[in-house]
Amino acid sequence: MELTYLGTNTLLLTKSGASLLIDPHFTRPSLLSLLGKIQPDPIAVEAGLASIARLDAVLFTHTHYDHALDAAEVLHQAGGRCFGSKSGANLIRGYPLDDSFLVPITPGAKYSIDAFQIRFHPSRHITFPPPFGWMLPKTGQISQLLQPPAWFWEYQCGTVYAIQVDSILVFGSAGFEPGAYQDVDVACVVMGIGGLDLMPTAYLDRLYQQTVLATGAKRVYLSHWDNFFRPRCEDARPHTLSRRSFDRLKRLGMRYGQTVSLLKIGETITI
Numbered sequence: 421m422e423l424t425y426l427g428t429n430t431l432l433l434t435k436s437g438a439s440l441l442i443d444p445h446f447t448r449p450s451l452l453s454l455l456g457k458i459q460p461d462p463i464a465v466e467a468g469l470a471s472i473a474r475l476d477a478v479l480f481t482h483t484h485y486d487h488a489l490d491a492a493e494v495l496h497q498a499g500g501r502c503f504g505s506k507s508g509a510n511l512i513r514g515y516p517l518d519d520s521f522l523v524p525i526t527p528g529a530k531y532s533i534d535a536f537q538i539r540f541h542p543s544r545h546i547t548f549p550p551p552f553g554w555m556l557p558k559t560g561q562i563s564q565l566l567q568p569p570a571w572f573w574e575y576q577c578g579t580v581y582a583i584q585v586d587s588i589l590v591f592g593s594a595g596f597e598p599g600a601y602q603d604v605d606v607a608c609v610v611m612g613i614g615g616l617d618l619m620p621t622a623y624l625d626r627l628y629q630q631t632v633l634a635t636g637a638k639r640v641y642l643s644h645w646d647n648f649f650r651p652r653c654e655d656a657r658p659h660t661l662s663r664r665s666f667d668r669l670k671r672l673g674m675r676y677g678q679t680v681s682l683l684k685i686g687e688t689i690t691i
């Protein structure tokens with residue numbers, strides 16, 4: 421399986437000609453544009469999909485706008501099915517796309533998508549302190565059909581999942597469900613570290629224990645480290661709230677015997 425990081429928590433996974441996109445975010449609205457309503461940019465989405473010959477599915481870790489804004493436009497342009505929470509379904513239906521795109525999921529159940537084996541494990545979103553927590557609360561559902569343009573805060577978090585694809589476990593936000601991954605056996609953890617600098621060291625230790633050490637993963641890849649308000653992901657800069665976390669997690673990797681690396685934008689790695 422190959423993994424290509426495309427900025428924010430956008431992960432392209434390919435295997436035997438099949439592809440999955442996790443949390444596609446190509447539109448990348450600027451911070452200023454969040455003062456108004458936002459919507460997917462079809463041209464940015466088309467450019468983001470340019471290298472994908474065939475898309476089989478879009479998967480959500482949660483439905484904040486930086487993970488879910490573009491999902492329906494991606495399906496509209498590339499086809500495939502959407503695996504996600506009820507909030508995710510309300511985004512897809514509201515766009516509007518019909519139910520043939522949707523696969524409702526049950527936590528813990530196994531799904532085969534072409535050559536991939538998928539499981540959705542319960543997870544949680546990182547808790548941001550105020551004022552960030554007011555803007556992007558870690559709970560809340562999209563309870564009605566959501567049609568863009570919409571306010572960014574209408575993209576409520578929805579149910580949060582850690583997504584297992586074969587031997588990778590992907591956390592879109594640096595949160596966890598305590599004790600939920602003891603029986604999950606994976607080679608790699610992908611961890612979205614957006615906002616993790618706001619958390620105390622004790623939280624990082626617990627996060628690492630509960631996700632990396634609990635699963636026995638030997639490789640840890642960090643995503644969601646870039647400033648996703650910059651419109652071109654090629655010009656990515658580290659987000660000010662993610663800078664220190666890389667070094668702190670790397671030290672934990674050295675202590676416990678894992679390699680911890682930042683995913684580089686556009687780089688493909690073989691898992």
Ligand SMILES: [Zn+2]
Binds near residue numbers: 482484545556593
């Ligand atoms: Zn989020």
